[in-house]
Amino acid sequence: MGEHPPGSFGCDDEGMKIVVGVTGGIAAYKTVHLVRLMVKAGHTVTVVPTENALEFVGKPTWEALSRNPVTTSVHEDVPEVRHVRLGQEADLIVVAPATANTLAKMAAGIADDLLGTTLIASKAPVLVAPAMHTEMWQHASTQANVHTLRERGVHFVGPEAGELTGADSGLGRMTEPEQIFERAMALGSVAQDLTGCRVLVTAGGTREPIDPVRYIGNRSSGRQGIEVAAEAARRGAAVTLIAANIEQRLLEGLASSIEVSRVGSTAELEAAVHLLAASADAIVMAAAVSDYRVAEVADGKLRKADQGESLHLNLVENPDILRGLVDARGSSNLAKPVLVGFAAETVASDEELLERGRAKLARKGCDLLAVNAVGWSQGFEKEHNHLWLLEAGGSLMGQAEGPKGETARALVDALVPLIGEIKGLAL
Numbered sequence: 317m318g319e320h321p322p323g324s325f326g327c328d329d330e331g332m333k334i335v336v337g338v339t340g341g342i343a344a345y346k347t348v349h350l351v352r353l354m355v356k357a358g359h360t361v362t363v364v365p366t367e368n369a370l371e372f373v374g375k376p377t378w379e380a381l382s383r384n385p386v387t388t389s390v391h392e393d394v395p396e397v398r399h400v401r402l403g404q405e406a407d408l409i410v411v412a413p414a415t416a417n418t419l420a421k422m423a424a425g426i427a428d429d430l431l432g433t434t435l436i437a438s439k440a441p442v443l444v445a446p447a448m449h450t451e452m453w454q455h456a457s458t459q460a461n462v463h464t465l466r467e468r469g470v471h472f473v474g475p476e477a478g479e480l481t482g483a484d485s486g487l488g489r490m491t492e493p494e495q496i497f498e499r500a501m502a503l504g505s506v507a508q509d510l511t512g513c514r515v516l517v518t519a520g521g522t523r524e525p526i527d528p529v530r531y532i533g534n535r536s537s538g539r540q541g542i543e544v545a546a547e548a549a550r551r552g553a554a555v556t557l558i559a560a561n562i563e564q565r566l567l568e569g570l571a572s573s574i575e576v577s578r579v580g581s582t583a584e585l586e587a588a589v590h591l592l593a594a595s596a597d598a599i600v601m602a603a604a605v606s607d608y609r610v611a612e613v614a615d616g617k618l619r620k621a622d623q624g625e626s627l628h629l630n631l632v633e634n635p636d637i638l639r640g641l642v643d644a645r646g647s648s649n650l651a652k653p654v655l656v657g658f659a660a661e662t663v664a665s666d667e668e669l670l671e672r673g674r675a676k677l678a679r680k681g682c683d684l685l686a687v688n689a690v691g692w693s694q695g696f697e698k699e700h701n702h703l704w705l706l707e708a709g710g711s712l713m714g715q716a717e718g719p720k721g722e723t724a725r726a727l728v729d730a731l732v733p734l735i736g737e738i739k740g741l742a743l
């Protein structure tokens with residue numbers, strides 16, 4: 317282990333090299349169990365406590381459980397260059413518990429002890445389990461630090477609501493060791509190839525109001541876009557999901573690091589995309605956006621008695637948001653952001669699907685087009701999908717069939733090198 321390309325790594329049979337940073341909170345006693353779980357699972361664990369952490373659980377406990385020497389100082393073991401070696405070799409760093417003080421130091425890059433140097437000498441994914449009193453967690457400074465760290469690709473688990481150290485209870489309790497362990501293992505098995513990238517994903521279907529109570533909409537559930545957002549976040553990206561009329565229950569399982577912005581109509585979706593487009597490295601337009609809207613939305617409910625036997629709605633064309641983003645980016649297609657479109661087509665054959673996809677790709681001018689067939693019984697609302705991925709120029713980059721999580725993985729796999737290209741150019 318420790319030989320993976322920068323920014324990516326994976327598990328193998330020998331287990332991972334895990335650094336467990338322990339900071340000065342009472343929850344340190346729970347981290348004892350976390351370290352046990354990791355060692356039992358065959359991982360090589362080095363515990364790096366802060367000086368304050370040792371006030372709660374002493375060095376001999378950490379050394380006995382991890383079966384590795386423990387130090388807090390950068391001045392010990394100097395010939396081994398321990399202050400950077402640990403970070404460089406780590407496959408994963410877990411900081412549990414993380415105090416408000418440590419979060420502030422991490423956000424600022426302060427490296428005045430072994431944990432600080434290890435963190436900034438490392439490219440490994442970092443999972444942080446905060447633990448502190450509710451007021452400290454909610455303080456604007458802590459929230460700003462958490463935001464900064466999330467933007468940088470740091471993963472968070474918790475804090476949870478529950479009993480705190482004193483008589484009080486509230487948000488701030490460290491997540492239980494078993495759950496931290498599960499998250500750490502999941503993180504350890506996923507390449508962190510989008511660390512430091514911002515990805516914007518639209519999902520769901522827009523609704524065009526007719527009057528205060530009616531709309532024209534479509535059957536998109538938002539599942540495919542949600543899976544793309546989740547996959548990008550798992551791989552280290554800072555993700556914003558623009559959710560167009562998505563059922564709340566579908567959004568509930570999403571990692572808390574994903575920012576969700578809810579929109580209704582195409583105009584709202586367009587405004588939300590434009591607000592965030594400049595900071596995005598990639599935009600994945602998975603939402604089914606209405607091509608038309610009602611020209612004049614009625615102020616009051618349209619009454620049957622006023623309409624007679626037939627009702628005529630005057631529809632006008634909506635702006636094509638994706639096309640607009642392509643135009644705004646200019647002629648160079650190797651500029652930020654990478655633009656991914658979706659095409660949902662009712663077709664009779666795979667050939668027809670790809671033919672339509674190629675035509676749409678040429679019309680839209682995006683960098684990648686994910687094409688899928690839809691119909692009364694496929695595509696929309698379903699948990700499975702068959703995605704075909706066309707790159708600029710029309711060549712088929714790949715296809716994936718299966719649960720929407722799997723098709724999302726294929727899409728993100730195709731996206732990573734494109735983001736790499738624009739990031740490389742930007743250097």
Ligand code: C5P
Nearest residue numbers: 601603605607634635636637638657658
């Ligand atoms: O033209 P069509 O609606 O088939 O194109 C689908 C793709 O274009 C999707 O990625 C969708 O999010 C995007 N789109 C858009 N603005 C529209 C219509 C579609 O950005 N008005």
